[in-house]
Amino acid sequence: MIDEDFVKSVLSGRDFLSLIHQNDCLTLNCEPESIGEFCLFLRDEQTFDLLVDLTAIDHGTDADIRFSVVVHLYSLIHKSYLRIHINCTDNESPVAPSLSSVFPAANWHEREVFDMFGIQFTDHPNMKRILMWDDYPYFPLRKEFPLAGIDVPLPAADVSEVTGAKVEPAPMMGGPFVSSVTGRMSEAEPRAKDESWTEDIEKPL
Amino acid sequence: MSTTIKEVQIGDVGAQAATHMDGERMALNVGPSHPTTHGVLRLMMELDGDLITRCEPVVGYLHRGDEKIAENMTYNQFVPYTDRLDYLAPLANNVAYAITVERLAGVELPERCEAIRVLICEMARISSHLLGMGVFGMDAGAWTPFMYTFTEREKLYTLFEELTGARFTTSFTRIGGVARDIPDGWLPKVEKFVDELPKAVDEVEKLLTRNRIFLDRTEDIGTISKEDAIAYGITGPNLRASGVDLDLRKDKPYSGYEKYDFDVPIGTKGDCYDRYLVRIEEVRQSILIIKQVIASMPGGLWYAEDARKIFAPPKDKIMSSMEELIQNFMIVTEGPQVPPGEVYFEAENPKGALGFYLVSKGGGVPYRLKIRAPSFCNLSILEKLVPGHMLSDITVILGSLDFVMGECDR
Numbered sequence: 006m007i008d009e010d011f012v013k014s015v016l017s018g019r020d021f022l023s024l025i026h027q028n029d030c031l032t033l034n035c036e037p038e039s040i041g042e043f044c045l046f047l048r049d050e051q052t053f054d055l056l057v058d059l060t061a062i063d064h065g066t067d068a069d070i071r072f073s074v075v076v077h078l079y080s081l082i083h084k085s086y087l088r089i090h091i092n093c094t095d096n097e098s099p100v101a102p103s104l105s106s107v108f109p110a111a112n113w114h115e116r117e118v119f120d121m122f123g124i125q126f127t128d129h130p131n132m133k134r135i136l137m138w139d140d141y142p143y144f145p146l147r148k149e150f151p152l153a154g155i156d157v158p159l160p161a162a163d164v165s166e167v168t169g170a171k172v173e174p175a176p177m178m179g180g181p182f183v184s185s186v187t188g189r190m191s192e193a194e195p196r197a198k199d200e201s202w203t204e205d206i207e208k209p210l
Numbered sequence: 211m212s213t214t215i216k217e218v219q220i221g222d223v224g225a226q227a228a229t230h231m232d233g234e235r236m237a238l239n240v241g242p243s244h245p246t247t248h249g250v251l252r253l254m255m256e257l258d259g260d261l262i263t264r265c266e267p268v269v270g271y272l273h274r275g276d277e278k279i280a281e282n283m284t285y286n287q288f289v290p291y292t293d294r295l296d297y298l299a300p301l302a303n304n305v306a307y308a309i310t311v312e313r314l315a316g317v318e319l320p321e322r323c324e325a326i327r328v329l330i331c332e333m334a335r336i337s338s339h340l341l342g343m344g345v346f347g348m349d350a351g352a353w354t355p356f357m358y359t360f361t362e363r364e365k366l367y368t369l370f371e372e373l374t375g376a377r378f379t380t381s382f383t384r385i386g387g388v389a390r391d392i393p394d395g396w397l398p399k400v401e402k403f404v405d406e407l408p409k410a411v412d413e414v415e416k417l418l419t420r421n422r423i424f425l426d427r428t429e430d431i432g433t434i435s436k437e438d439a440i441a442y443g444i445t446g447p448n449l450r451a452s453g454v455d456l457d458l459r460k461d462k463p464y465s466g467y468e469k470y471d472f473d474v475p476i477g478t479k480g481d482c483y484d485r486y487l488v489r490i491e492e493v494r495q496s497i498l499i500i501k502q503v504i505a506s507m508p509g510g511l512w513y514a515e516d517a518r519k520i521f522a523p524p525k526d527k528i529m530s531s532m533e534e535l536i537q538n539f540m541i542v543t544e545g546p547q548v549p550p551g552e553v554y555f556e557a558e559n560p561k562g563a564l565g566f567y568l569v570s571k572g573g574g575v576p577y578r579l580k581i582r583a584p585s586f587c588n589l590s591i592l593e594k595l596v597p598g599h600m601l602s603d604i605t606v607i608l609g610s611l612d613f614v615m616g617e618c619d620r
Binding site: 028029030032054055056057058060062063075077081084086088108109110112113117121134135136137138145146150152 | 269270273275277278279281282313314440441442443445454455456461462551552553554555556563565567569577578580582586587590594619620
């Protein structure tokens with residue numbers, strides 16, 4: 006059972022851990038250096054052997070810690086989830102330790118996080134893009150990346166060279182219509198998220 | 211005088227042949243558009259004759275950036291996008307997504323709403339498994355079962371259309387309820403359908419389950435051990451076929467699943483045949499659940515009436531009352547108001563555990579929505595599973611895993 010005693014026993018003697026909350030499941034923050042060892046402990050001694058999800062959050066361009074990796078583990082014995090946040094120290098070129106040696110399931114998830122956020126996982130056996138093509142230059146789930154996308158060359162470089170064709174942003178003028186929650190009432194009308202460009206005004210890069 | 215017989219070691223001969231073949235390995239590309247891959251999956255393989263020595267799955271050909279889109283629209287606006295994840299069971303995706311947001315918003319649903327959701331989830335499961343079974347038979351060379359299962363799916367789609375207005379892209383749930391109540395006379399039709407369905411399932415079983423050719427093609431092929439299944443994060447029928455008793459409807463009941471009595475079928479070997487058997491049995495269990503839901507369908511509202519900042523009020527009230535008009539306007543423009551926080555919810559979908567990890571900073575738009583797609587995780591084992599099999603086993607292994615690329619690539 007995941008109760009107070011369990012939480013105490015996991016936290017005691019482990020300075021690298023801190024309790025964040027227990028709202029929907031036990032949520033811990035773990036220092037990146039100790040995550041491998043801690044996951045081995047969770048897998049082998051606490052039966053959290055199913056890595057269900059591994060993802061990342063971009064806390065925004067001006068956040069102190071910009072990227073954190075979030076791991077969800079499930080225990081078939083406790084019938085319970087456990088969430089671990091791992092803060093990436095470097096905001097410019099974020100790095101996190103790979104869990105793929107502990108959980109093979111992490112392999113593809115980490116490739117996806119690298120693909121979408123540009124977080125490098127150290128000791129990952131195959132650190133390359135998974136959903137986008139290999140030469141794709143951007144990290145689409147970073148907050149500064151526009152919803153409509155950015156011009157990039159075609160994946161087939163030879164075709165792109167001859168034809169000059171490229172992958173173009175979606176013609177959606179900044180995306181679906183939403184109203185801003187804060188600000189002046191006159192600006193609260195539902196509107197396109199990004200109005201700095203239209204069919205006539207070229208999109209700023 | 212005794213003659214000495216020189217011992218011939220078969221192993222050595224095999225090894226010699228293998229070294230001889232080494233220079234003749236062939237690279238073979240399957241997909242991304244190929245009938246066996248059920249969508250746009252690409253496999254890059256290295257062959258030694260007919261034997262696969264290496265396999266690298268390449269995914270992402272159907273990537274649409276659903277997670278980025280989710281960050282830019284209100285919670286209800288994203289419901290149609292969930293239809294297009296596992297597009298063989300859109301209703302189950304709708305429900306999984308709605309429950310995730312409701313968990314974070316702390317919405318309590320009335321019993322009728324939960325019962326409707328269980329009902330449509332199980333219908334979606336039957337629809338998805340019928341396709342899975344039929345197509346799996348086709349992958350193994352048996353065309354006829356596919357016709358039987360698709361006849362039944364057609365009936366299901368008619369029922370979906372009557373309930374939601376669409377056969378395929380249902381978008382039936384709203385945060386805090388469902389789009390509309392069950393139409394009059396719909397439940398008896400569902401009951402009639404589930405009464406007749408076992409006969410069709412029996413016929414499919416007659417054609418496949420003891421079919422010698424089918425058995426030869428599927429038994430001991432693509433065997434996933436218990437340990438591997440857990441290590442690679444496989445979920446759903448594929449995990450249960452490997453003998454792991456994990457069904458989130460039983461272990462982490464949601465939407466009132468604890469009220470219904472059903473069994474969870476478990477495989478013994480984890481081969482392609484077991485995965486087929488588990489799906490057949492799950493269809494029968496879903497029929498049982500549907501019958502129980504219909505027999506005990508509670509009355510009352512089909513949406514959370516108290517959740518005034520979440521669920522838009524009924525149309526007649528919007529047209530006649532100022533308060534409700536404002537409420538509707540706020541929900542449509544700003545979205546259902548969800549408090550800051552994070553939540554992870556997984557639903558037992560036909561393909562496996564469909565998870566949503568939602569981070570909110572308040573307001574009507576998610577800050578981050580991660581979709582944990584079961585097909586994505588289930589496919590990650592291919593790299594380990596496929597080598598050592600014959601090329602012709604590829605179709606059967608892929609068919610038995612029953613994945614959907616719309617969900618895998620998001």
